[in-house]
Amino acid sequence: MRKALALTTVVPALLVGCSVGGDDQAKIDAARRQGQQEEQIKGLQREQARLQKRQRESRKSQGTDPPASRSSPAPPTTSNGPQPGTYRACDANISVQGGNADCRLAENAFYEYWTNGRSGPISVYDPTTGSLVAATCSSGGGQVTCTTGGGASLRFSEVALDAYNQSQADRYASTHKVRP
Numbered sequence: 001m002r003k004a005l006a007l008t009t010v011v012p013a014l015l016v017g018c019s020v021g022g023d024d025q026a027k028i029d030a031a032r033r034q035g036q037q038e039e040q041i042k043g044l045q046r047e048q049a050r051l052q053k054r055q056r057e058s059r060k061s062q063g064t065d066p067p068a069s070r071s072s073p074a075p076p077t078t079s080n081g082p083q084p085g086t087y088r089a090c091d092a093n094i095s096v097q098g099g100n101a102d103c104r105l106a107e108n109a110f111y112e113y114w115t116n117g118r119s120g121p122i123s124v125y126d127p128t129t130g131s132l133v134a135a136t137c138s139s140g141g142g143q144v145t146c147t148t149g150g151g152a153s154l155r156f157s158e159v160a161l162d163a164y165n166q167s168q169a170d171r172y173a174s175t176h177k178v179r180p
Contacts, residue, residue, distance in 0.1 A: 051092040093160035099152030100128055106154040109146045111172050113137055114164050125178050132180060
């Protein structure tokens with residue numbers, strides 16, 4: 001009984017002596033938050049890869065996969081820019097290819113196409129040049145492809161267009177530059 005009583009007094013005293021100081025606790029908390037953020041990022045990357053794979057499989061089964069990617073692997077990349085026939089994903093629903101295309105232009109094209117009643121041609125604000133760009137759009141195989149005079153190809157899914165609503169469009173327009 002004496003040993004048990006002695007342990008109950010010594011152990012808490014040791015724990016108090018080993019307690020973490022305020023600065024150390026802040027560092028531990030920051031590291032814990034960073035670890036949680038890194039796990040969230042990894043989870044989002046896994047989800048994005050899964051969605052891209054599903055999108056490729058869907059295009060392949062619908063016969064809308066670009067012929068080059070169905071018949072043979074893409075040629076090796078020799079420059080930092082997009083290669084002919086390849087699209088660069090901006091997110092799970094929007095991708096770009098060629099010209100001076102970037103994701104901001106493609107996102108603006110999605111917005112303009114939706115706000116214009118899902119018909120083209122459209123005028124899209126290009127944040128890179130600060131000007132309006134004419135784009136012709138066509139739909140097929142679950143995708144809409146808009147092509148600019150500068151050779152950019154902007155692609156987005158019809159499913160994403162179906163799910164889009166006025167509230168989202170208003171929010172996008174209020175947080176992004178959609179006009180010169």
